[in-house]
Amino acid sequence: MARPMTMTEKIFAAHAGLDEVSPGQLIRARLDLVLGNDITAPPAIKEFEQMSDKVFDKDKIALIPDHFAPNKDIKSAEMAKSMREFAKKHEITHYFEVGRMGIEHVLLPEQGLVAPGEVIIGADSHTCTYGAVGAFATGVGSTDMACAMATGETWFKVPASIKVELIGKLNKWVSGKDVILKLIGMIGVDGARYQSLEFAGEGVAALSMADRLTIANMAIEAGAKNGIFPVDAVTERYLAGRVTRKYTPVTADPEAEYVRTVVINLSQLTPVVALPHLPENVRPVNELEPTPIHQAVIGSCTNGRIEDLAQAAALLNGRRVHDDVRAIIIPGSQEVYLEAVKLGYVEIFINAGAVVSTPTCGPCLGGHMGILAKGERAVATTNRNFRGRMGHVDSEVYLASPAVAAASAVLGRVAGPEEVI
Amino acid sequence: MQFSGKVWRYGNNVDTDVIIPARYLNTANMQELAAHAMEDIDPTFAAKVRQGDIIVAGKNFGCGSSREHAPGALKAAGIACVVAESFARIFYRNAINIGLPLIELGDGDINIKAGDTLAVDLDGGTAENLATGEKFTIPALPGFIQDIAQAGGLVSYTRQVLAAKEGDYE
Secondary structure (H helix, E strand, C coil), X not given: XXXXXXXHHHHHHHHHCCCCCCCCCEEXXXXXXXXXXXXXXHHHHHHHHHHCCCCCCCXXXXXXXXXXXXXCCHHHHHHHHHHXXXXXXXXXXXXXXXXXXXXXXXXXXXXXXXXXXCEEEECCXXXXXXXXXXXXXXXXXXXXXXXXHHHCEEEEECCCEEEEXXXXXXXXXXXXXXXXXXXXXXXXXXXCCCCEEEEECHHHHHCCHHHHHHHHHHHHHHCCCEEECXXXXXXXXXXXXXCCCCCCCCCCCCCCCCCEEEEEEHHHCCCEXXXXXXXXXXXXXXXXXXXXXXXXXXXXXXXXXXXXHHHHHHHHCCCCCCCCCEEEECCCEHHHHHHHHHCCHHHHHHHHXXXXXXXXXXXXXCCCCCCECCCCEEEECCCCCCCCCCECCCCEEEECCHHHHHHHHHHCECCCHHHCC | XXXXXXXXXXXXXXXXXXHCCHHHCCCCCHHHHHCCCCCCCCCCHHHHXXXXXXXXXXXXXXXXXXXXXXXXXXXXXXXXXEEECCXXXXXXXXXXXXXXXXXXXXXXXXXXXXXXXXXXXXXXXXEEECCCCCEEEXXXXXHHHHHXXXXXXXXXXXXXXXXXXXXXXX
């Protein structure tokens, strides 16, 4: 009988061909998907070409130009081109051209490319998003990506796990973003360093897949290797019609070992923001001093899904973006964009005086489509508020949910949705 | 491997956005990126850093993005190794993969100041602050992480793995 294991340990054991694994153990694991983008894939391709002339499996690599795409300048165009040519040469099945692409972590779950029990690495730190569907997924660098494209395997140190027990149910205008910011505020930006965050408890069942994707997405902001959710009816409903291949969900053993348990009562959460310049600087919105803003960004791999845009549309419907604010709304994929058009959200946004962009990571990392000047402040549904993240080194980013970002856009200062409704 | 270098000292949670801001990532040329390394927290770094210098920092060095450009830019700027209380995991992995030595000393204030000279003996597992005479033990890398480091990084290591596999199949 194998030792009782967490979800992450079980997935690792299965992918390393072992009966059991323990925290700290070094393993080589087989990979179900290897991901790269227009910033990280080009250096990976150069290194790959020093090692091999053949990818391990053309169906198990995803290449997505999303960070600086549509190309923001000549140098980014050259990088996107090198990835495109590589995809063509190796007949990569899951290359998504501009017009079909989305922000990678919105796109891959939507396209059914990640499934329960799978192991996914991506040369992007927010690859941990896919833990929402019960997969093990983590971010790596370009060299790891290169070697993985050649071998279909990589090395891992099996992480210890923290159990995050969710109880209760979210109130109106409180969402997954508030849950993960609350958790990061509790344990800090290195509170889960080298560890896995395993979400559990009766509160999980009432969380939408969009909420779970947002929560798992920011596991890295607590330093975690991955964040992972149990597979339940909500997951199965989301996967139906998206994932057609066979997959093997895992469940944590009741006696599995956790280094600690953190309990969050969802019923008690209120909208929060993370103040500059760390995601752990979390405060309830209604406790802030009046804080004027210059820009609101709604989108990103954290909050670029249709449920996120629905929250923003509900608050912007019939209202106007404040005169001093640029509101920038970025659907996370073409599918999200089209749905937002069909549901009338895009019309609401335009009538409110917001701009609606094609899918891109753009402003989140200070790339393009909304860079901040010196002394400017943004409320953003993105995931990092480090110094200089969205532009000038003396600009500021307040991280928040789509509801808080939309309310702030209307009032011209950091504000909760209740102040608008 | 033995070397000594002048210390650049930073605090906790030095993130990859300040090690190399994303606004410069429209190139993966590490020499070009080195000219902007650390500029958002230390505008003097790129101009004054010398080949063989050493960065010493607090907790969670390299947190944030997975960009390998971060350890890559530091290495290209001449940094011989990074010493910290702890490292964010992707940075840790990336640095080993590209052959930038890291020394993780564990929680607790590290008594090394900017401008001190640190002598490092990676094979012997010791380091000494020549300014104070204080000695530090360098924890050994576990298992095949050591093999990766000794191969000079993951690309050379993987070449060995691939060559061994071909042998298996033929």
